[in-house]
Amino acid sequence: MSTNTKKISHKTLHLTKRDSIATWKAWVIRLIAVLLALIICAFVIVGITGENPLNVYSGIIDGAVGSKRRIWVTVRETVVLLLIGVGLMPAFKMRFWNLGAEGQILMGGAAAAALMIYAGNLPPVLLIILILIASACAGIIWGFLPAFFKAHFNTNESLFTLMLNYVAMQIITFLIVFWENPSGSNSVGIINSANKGGWFPKIFGSDYTLNIIIVVVVTVVMTVYMKYTKHGYEIAVVGESHNTANYAGINVKKVVVRTMLISAGICGIAGAVIVSGASHTISTSTAGGRGFTAIIVAWMANLNPLGMLLVSAFLVFMQQGAIQIASQYGLNENASDIITGIIIFFLIGCEFFIKYKVRVKKSEEDAA
Amino acid sequence: MENYAIELKGVTKRFGSVVANNQVDLALKKGEILSILGENGSGKTTLMNMLSGIYYPDEGQILINGKEVSINCPKDAFDLGIGMIHQHFKLVDILTAAQNIILGLDGGMKLDMKKINQEIDALVSKYGFDLTPAEKIYNMSVSQKQIVEIVKVLYRGADILIFDEPTAVLTPQETERLFTVLKKMKLLGKSIIIITHKLNEVLEISDRVAVLRKGKCEGVVETKDATVESLTELMVGEKVELNIQRSDPKKPEKRIEMRGVTVRNSEGLSILKDISFVAKSGEILGIAGISGNGQKELLEAIAGIQKVDSGEILYYPPNSTTVEKLSEKTVREIQNLKISLSFVPEDRLGMGLVGSMDLADNMMIRSYRSGDSRFFTDRKTPRKLAKKIVDKLEVATPDINTPVRKLSGGNVQKILVGREIALNPDVLMVAYPVRGLDITSSYTIYNLLNEQKEKGVAVMCVGEDLDVLLQLCDRILVLCEGKISCIVNAKLTSKEEIGMYMTGARKAGV
Structure with a gap:
């Protein structure tokens, strides 16, 4: 054996795919991920704002669930997001990339607003039923176009649905010109604020009970x-x-x-829930990016409805918190987006450690 | 001390809780041909992937030419003179042979194709290959592509060549030619490992045989001391009967008839040209041919999945004088006619089953429309069926709620064949029914096919192992470039004859 070689040891990382992992272990990993994310966020907060991160965190909690009214807003926003996620679920399960929820919501919302404006005097129950049907139909029309072309000409549904969002937005801009109130405001204003025609009624003392029931x-x-x-099986x-x-x-x-x-x-109905059930007006920002946020909701929950509820609640919680810290500390609302982004990054990243085991391996090798 | 090209000592590789290789000790002498024999899933390919730098062993040592090495990536393997010829070729179709051979090699700024061609020609004449460096890959036959792969690793200076199932895609004649090349390489001092599960080939070509079973090396024997029976016993772990009982067809009746069927693909090229034949009840009709010569389309056309451009496909129901024209019907219409036509497609997880669904859900793929409710699926019947198949065919699965993609190839196939036979078919079509299956499972499947034949089912079987087709089938239809080159009586023909028809070297009636 020659002696002019020496052993050097170096470490290499080895990944092995896990066969399965205990559910509690997976949740511990996720919990660790959230904690790590919050620690990183704290550094970011201090770095950018100089605020005590704990204060900022408590501001977020306060903003989301700090009062009865805030809790209701959080619930209202959560269920809408969940509804859109549920709407995306069958399409995604079929690997049909419906990126057009935004447009479908707007069209549904426009149908609801139209009925409220032109048929606000109908009996309330009948009107609300009509609103739900009309908004679903409006969404369906917006979904039929890409579906038909996908099925018969194999067009790219992602592009098709995405582009229809912009068309929907232009239609809303156009409608606002007709429905402007008061004129010159360039907005529709609160529709039927006097007789509340087409508004979801108060049930059990809350404005949002019907929203929850529908969802x-x-x-x-x-x-x-x-x-x-059988349909569900075919989709799968x-x-x-x-x-x-x-x-x-x-x-x-x-x-x-x-x-x-x-x-x-379903996305069209979500439009009605937003317009008749919450904002009572319509604008190009009625969908407000929910159609895209719902994509995150659907996929992070792996298309599981219960998971979607959790993810929606988390995202809305952070959003509502953001509004609070924005006013409380004079921060930009994007500050919360940074926090949400970091947490989501860690949550998605930790799935890797749930799927794979990482080992550090020492090996010795001859070096010349 | 003996001179070893490769020595493996206590090599272990785990995937999760699965031990793919368990404490394997193995040595390759310089200038010998060593066969590594084992059933699917016995860890042959994993072991070789550790030599070629694709996996890294969890435990154990690898010694090349007596020196311990650490192979971390395919480049390390090349540097050590190890070249692997994979089962699925890794060539760029639109490039020439020479371009593929130098692909990925370091070089100067200037690409001197002339010099490279000369070097390749020198290699080609040294080993007696049949190769033109300037020819494009897409113009080549499978065996020529394999030669390119071999020259590719030789050009990189490989002294140790590893072949993964090299004969799987070759005709008998091409296999002979490959063996000549291997012997020549051995004479010129190369060390060769062949991974295979074909016993005859092992006996013909190798000096020694290493048998793997369930990730463990069960022994290394000199080929001259081995027989088919002794190797099988080592491989399976017990004595097995390797006989297929072939009975004579009873009262054969016309079931399926093709009349001048032509099928074109989306580019307008004809995949099947003017096919006419009859499949009869109570017999097994074998369909042979080099992979991709229209076998898939032939079966899919009968099943209604593939659209037929011209000609007709007729179905003659048992105990009836009516004739159904299948060529004009969709899959659903064929099902609605209560025509019991079972089909085990080649692509098990891409067509026959859904990998992410569990066993029970996979049972209902072709029957989910049945059941009392119009709207809801009936989940009870498929669950019962799944349990029955798991019991009857001894499917190794934790339970019937396991996604089928988690099962091994053999078990996946048992599920699929079991489901199709459970439909009580009049016509049973199977494509490569034993691909990837171990010996015992293969014989289970052969017996199932024979059982169906004796029940009076018209069985059509696309196969690749000619030895088996000759034993199992009553008649064999040979396809070549989408045309029928002959239909022969399996008892009166030979492997060589079918091989000739497969390559089109012989045409029917010549």
Whole structure:
């Protein structure tokens, strides 16, 4: 054996895929991720603002659940986000990238606003039923276009649905010109503020009970639809492989169109829930990016409705908190987006450690 | 001391809780051909991937030419003179052979193609290959592509060559030619490892055989002392009967008939040209051919998945005088006619099953529309069926709620074949039914096919192992470039004859 070689040791990282992991371990990893994220956020907060991060955190909590009214707003926003997430679920399960929830919400909202303006004197129950139907139909029209072209000409649904968002926004701008009130304000203002025609009624002492009922009903129905019906089964197969679907005798085109109509219809109803159930007005920012946030909601929860509820609640919590700290500390609202971003980064990143085991391995090698 | 090219000592590799290789000790002598024999999932490929730098062992040592090494990436393997020829070629179709051979090599600023071509020509004549460096890959046959892969690793100065299932895609004649090349390389001092599960080839080509079972090395034997039976026993761990019982067809009746069927792909090229044949009840019709010569489209056309451009496909129901024209019907219409047509496609997880769904949900892929409710799925029947298949075919699975993609290839196939046979078919079509299966599972499947045949089912079986087709089938239809080159009686033909028809070297009636 020659002696002019010496051993050097160096460390290498080795990744091994985990077979399975205990549920509690996975949650511990997620919890650690959130804690780490909050620590990093604290540094960022101190670095940017010089504020005590604990104060900022308590400001966020205060903003989200600090009073009865704030709790209700948080709940209202959570259920709307959940509803849109549930709307996206069947499309995403089918691997149909519906990025057009934003436009579908706006069209649904426009239909609701139109009925409130032109038919505000109808009996309230009838009017609200009409609003829900009309808004669903408006969303469906907005979903039918990309679905039809996808099914028959294999167009790219991501681009198609995305571009329709801008068309929807222009239509709203156009409608605002007609519905301007007071004239010259370039906004629609609160519709029917006197007789509250088409507003969701107060039930059990809350303005938002009907919002919650609608969302719960839709969520439960869709969960059952996806899990236990023949349609739901078809969606799952089409999403996995068109080849398998053909083999099974599933009419892929029909399933694509039908599922997208359902998805867009629910997003349209979300528009009505926002307009009739909360803002009572319409503007180009009625959807307010919820159509995109809901994509995060759907995927982070892995299309699981219960998970979607948790993710929606978390995101809305942070959003409402942001508004609070923005006014309290004179921060820009984006400060909270930074915090949310860091937490989401850690949450998504920790999935890696749930899937893989990392080991440091020492190895010895000859070095010349 | 003996001169070893490679020595593995106590090499272990785990994937999660699965031990792919367990304390493997193995040595390759310089200038020998060593076969590594083992069933699918026995850890052959994992072991070789550790030599070629794709995986890193969890434990153990690797010695190359007597010196311990650490192979961290494929480049390390190249530097040590180890070259791997993969089962699936890694070539760029639109480049020439020479361009593929130098791809990824360091070089100066100027690319001297002339010099490279000369070097390649020198290698080619040294080993007696049949290769034109300037030819484009897409013009080449499978065996020519394999030669390019071999020259590629030789050009990089490999002294140790590892072949992963090299004969899987070759005709018998091409296999012979490959073996000649291997022997030549051995004479010129190269050390060679062949991974395979074909026993005849092991006996023909190798000097020694190492048998792997369940990740462990069960022994290394001199080929001259080995027989098919002794190797099988080592491989399986017990004695197995390697006989297929073939009974004579009973009362064969016409079931499926193709009349002048032509199928074109989306680019308008015809995949099947003027196909006419008859499949009869109570017999097994084998379909042979080099992969990609229209076998897939033939079965899919009958199943209604593939659109037929011209010609007709007819179905003759048992005990009836009506004739159904399948070529004009969709899959759903065929199902609605209560035509019991079972189909085990080649792409198990891409077509026959849904990988992310559990066993029970996979049972209902073709029958989910049945059940009392119009709207809701019936989950009870498929669950029962899944349990029955798991019991009857001894599927290794934790439970029936496991996603099928987590099962091994053999178990996936059992699920698929089990489901299709449970439909009580009149016609059963299977494509590569035993691909990836171990010996015992393969024979389970052969027996199932025979059982169906004896029940009077018209069985059509696309296969790649000619030895098996010859034993199992009654008639064999050979496809070449989308045309039928012959239909022969399996009892009266030979592997060589079918090989000739497969390459189109012989045409029917010639």
